[in-house]
Amino acid sequence: MSTKGIVKGIVSNLVIVEVDGAVSQNEICYITLSGTKLMAEVIKVIGKNAYVQVFESTRGLRVGDEVEFTGHMLEVTLGPGMLSKNYDGLQNDLDKMDGVFLKRGDYTFALDKDKLWDYSPIAKVGDTVKAGDWLGEVDENFQPHKIMVPFVFEGEYTVKELAPAGKYTIYENIATLTNAQGEDIQVNMIQKWPVKRPVTLYKEKPRPFKLLETGVRTIDTANPIVEGGTGFIPGPFGTGKTVLQHGISKQAEADIVIIAACGERANEVVEIFTEFPHLDDPHTGRKLMERTIIVANTSNMPVAAREASVYTAMTMAEYYRSMGLKVLLMADSTSRWAQALREMSNRLEELPGPDAFPMDLSAIISNFYGRAGFVYLNNGATGSITFIGTVSPAGGNLKEPVTENTKKVARCFYALEQDRADKKRYPAINPIDSYSKYLEYPEFEDYIKDLISEDWIEKVNEMKNRLLRGKEIAEQINILGDDGVPLEYHVTFWKSELIDFVILQQDAFDAIDSVCPIDRQKYMLDFVIDVCRTDFQFNGFLEVMDYFKKMINLFKQMNYSEYKSENFYSFESELKKLIAERA
Amino acid sequence: MAAKAFQKIFTKITQITKATCTLKASGVGNDELATVNGRLAQVVKIANDEVTLQVFTGTEGIPTDAEVIFLGKAPSLKVSELLAGRFFNAYGDPIDGGPEVDGEEIEIGGPSVNPVRRKQPSELIATGIAGIDLNNTLVSGQKIPFFADPDQPFNQVMAMVALRAKTDKIILGAMGMTNDDYLYFKNVFSNAGVLDRIISFINTTENPSVERLLIPDMALTAAEYFAVEKNEKVLVLLTDMTSYAEALSIVSNRMDQIPSKDSMPGSLYSDLAKIYEKAVQFPEGGSITIIAVTSLSGGDITNAVPDNTGYITEGQLFLRRDSDVGKVIVDPFRSLSRLKQLVIGKKTREDHPQVMNAAVRLYADAANAKTKMENGFDLTNYDERTMAFAKDYSTQLLAIDVNIGVTEMLDVAWNLFSEHFTPEEVNIKQELVNKYWKK
Ligand SMILES: Nc1ncnc2c1ncn2[C@@H]1O[C@H](COP(=O)(O)OP(=O)(O)OP(=O)(O)O)[C@@H](O)[C@H]1O
């Protein structure tokens, strides 16, 4: 018999429940409030009292109200049909809810019950299989969606029967497996998994090394992220975190994109589901929405569900990775998740850590980032979860717990800077403070040399040195004045400005400039570095500025023109003429 | 609010703090309203048979044997067309001498709109102020605050924007407003002959500060009625949200919560977001746009209130006195409307985005030149031209007394470009230069 309880105390969404039997940490329960059942999660137990966080408003809840425990932790339902859905943080399908307003206790099923899927078997009768192994596949929005041995199955099984190719609903059995005890178990297309437990059904998790092209120059060229890599984007409000993440999610060369809107604006989610159905995936030509899942816990939705939302998204990502797919997971903003933890920890009157965040914040963040990665599955196929989170530091000050703890675990750091944003130098990623640790991996270097060119990393490093030198000179000119420094300082400075304007800056709202494929990035970097290596003749610093401004203008026109179009080449030949004038 | 027969009465208060009192009571719901010797209060905590009430007017003079009556409902407002033209206090009671409003009683602070039932905002709100329409275009369904020091004319600009915007209803939520400012708004609206479209919920500095906590939810409950039921375009003005946050901190600190930055509660982000996220565009045409004021102290935007606000709203507007031209301008560097890209170049002329960016970039060059000059360095010819441009740009476009249409703003900008610069210096797409450059 399942455990029951009654409400004893209420402070906002923390409710104390006196229980009549066993409960476990993180167990889900439902509190009945005048006929409506509110979902809640156990977060602390003292004696007969279970402290639960309610995923809904507790308005009207009374002492004495009844509670039923479910015996399981917070789970998601996994199966075909998740792509292009809009979920809330608990994986309720938002489109299935009635009415304009969200109603308390309205929980909707994550998948489609009646839809028929085109199924074909992969395994064979007699195969020995274990959790995560592929039994068959269905076509989900043109992705090969693998039907796997449920992740919770322990030990080895023998495939006894397999359904023939055909159309099935998610509830129909597609396989019969026999366990070591000789018992037969039916398997259909759906399974459940507790979101806070990582899925580790892979053979090996090597260091990631394959470039994940994002189409953003200041990432791919300057500080690349890799398939299965981790990165984070801290920045004060309004500096471009969301625009950058949306850009990456549109352009990245991924099979599946999962966007967790975690405590951010509803309008930003609306933007995704308004635009993505019309936008083309630049790599496949299919509609972007077909490969996308949105998990939306916007800032006005209940705080406890905000914490759940990132785990819900990560678990879905792990599910698709187990199919051998490249998954890109974005969370905007991980600070809101940390704040949700802080609110709860304060209500529990736990001893606070720095800035009143919970003491174990560091462990929570690193465990979460640890779930991303590039893996070899048991059958030798590869899959990956690339995770990029934004961080919203209080007062824009990076010396705060969420930024500092994230920096310890994320391998790419894209620091958005107020000053660059104010100057409209978008994307406002500071080119000097930001880094990608992957550039230091020899296996990445080998890969990128093979993919782009032998001297690529050398050029990237030259570019960074020039940017640094340019910054130093700008500071000197500020102190000494334009004519207080040698003429060649001006030239060096303007060469760094050229790099900034042409390579780093990119207009996210221009149809052409917003996406820059890697071959185009190579073309532009080669060209810009050539210019930087050229000696120009000038008679005074004024000439330097005028000349480089003209040059920057022409380069920008190139960036705005379709690659290798007539326009593109005509600006290029103008540029070559201009260069020849002084070279 | 009179006690009804079935309401339970309690008289044993066990604990009193400045804003709360605790008593033994049963059958009480979370968030429920009560009266304590006639003063309105709300349940904020229940522990077994102990109920803690937040008393809106403060607990001064409350005795331990005060009569506590639970009302069986959360704070609510009666909504109907009759709200139009009326003035209310924080509890939704009329303060204009008129009758009680009849209508459906709705609990305030109600549920959120399902994101999939929203529509992407796409309707430009023209204000005539170029610092807004050109650089920081507003869109229906947007939420945006003025970040301003107390001595800046934000209430005037807000009133101007409200009157020029094409809306069906304007709802004013005043929190900790001085009586003078309240009368100012009342005057402006009545002089403009629009009182019948205005609904006001007023908490002045003369009213208890905790009462303010009800104002935004009252205003937004009324807004939701008109936007959802009547498909109207509603503009909600909330001034000043810093006073609101101060009231929050008073209550939470007195309830022994661990304060976070600047003695604000750790939940400040969620508390503010719950209000601002009520801004919405519905597919049926109704919308709620929120223009708020967040007053700053000494221009400090790293303070927890403006900082959290900036992370929630869709941009912010800064006013600044430009001493070079002696006018108040909308600061183009720090102001931002995040929704502008939904309309500029789409609902306005194609050159809008590029013209806007180019002008701000040149204005930034002028600021650099000015620093150079102040540091005693020689200016280049380009520096001088940017500074001349900056003056014209400030007077003809950024100043809050400008009142022209968007296309005219763009034309003025092109004029200034050609007057002071060459096309290469302006850095705009060639095809636009070919089309719009003034020869
Ligand atoms: N790459 C870009 N190109 C052009 N404009 C940009 C770019 N990035 C950001 N912006 C401008 O900056 C605004 C704010 O960007 P964004 O919403 O991404 O900020 P944010 O860092 O996510 O802020 P918050 O923390 O408040 O969510 C955008 O609305 C846009 O006007």
Ligand SMILES: [Mg+2]
């Ligand atoms: Mg954002």
